[in-house]
């Protein structure tokens with residue numbers, strides 16, 4: 371579903387997603403491509419097809435519904451549903467469509483065992499909480515989990531997973547080490563209990579920074595889309611070589627003078643300190659371009675930077691084109707990416723927005739997309 375009432379164009383460069391995947395594969399041999407939430411706003415099916423053609427054999431989405439959509443698109447490899455099978459319908463779809471659900475409760479484990487059978491046990495991924503305190507079994511649940519698995523012949527533990535809270539913050543590496551140590555104890559105990567499975571804990575940041583935490587499978591998400599999860603840290607260089615796949619543009623509606631002393635837009639938060647020229651662009655907060663970018667964001671027009679002036683409105687935003695030659699109605703304004711030496715990077719946009727690249731992609735990706 372996309373926003374249908376605007377002039378925005380979200381361009382997805384699938385070749386860059388393929389290249390990012392191959393770059394990641396050069397660092398970690400068995401990546402599960404994380405394409406949840408419509409591939410972080412890049413489009414589930416086109417991204418999945420690109421990754422499958424590049425050799426991805428396992429992909430993970432959020433809901434079982436999204437997993438089914440991926441299966442119906444023709445992907446024949448392994449599909450994981452990170453949010454798990456939440457009811458009997460979900461469990462039945464896991465069986466018919468060969469989807470591996472994350473499982474974080476004994477109740478769901480028993481429900482899945484009913485959908486499977488001793489002859490054809492359903493493969494599941496046990497999710498352990500090692501420090502996120504979100505979903506998952508805890509280390510102290512292991513005896514109970516092992517006990518339950520002895521009687522639940524309709525399921526088979528195919529994967530054991532956990533998730534890092536601060537692997538993208540090297541200054542908090544202690545916590546990442548603690549989480550990893552807990553995970554090591556969890557997988558050892560489950561293996562000692564007689565289970566054979568693949569272990570996975572590394573997200574993009576850990577995949578790039580901590581090879582010793584790779585285990586059998588790694589789970590890159592944001593890196594596939596070309597944002598560097600280590601941006602701004604002391605180890606940012608470990609994420610070099612990724613290329614942003616999303617670019618977003620919109621037309622300039624009008625260019626006009628803003629004489630010294632005149633204010634612009636709601637609230638009169640910007641007053642021209644000199645005679646200026648401004649371009650009014652066709653984008654606003656109704657297009658998921660945050661009003662928080664008022665007076666702080668920047669666009670690229672005709673290969674030059676055009677800072678936002680005043681408040682972002684519902685469907686329009688003013689930018690400074692005083693020093694950009696020959697800007698005219700119909701020119702293209704880039705909110706993300708763009709031509710010339712200084713495109714708007716995802717990290718820069720996210721910082722100005724007061725968020726992370728993930729959210730900027732998910733939200734801007736709601737606008738009409740084209741693929742190249």
Ligand SMILES: *Cc1c(COP(=O)(O)O)cnc(C)c1O
Nearest residue numbers: 404452533573574589590591592
């Ligand atoms: C989203 C997600 C990932 C990917 O994380 P990135 O930081 O985007 O690499 C990995 N594992 C789980 C369980 C996730 O939900």
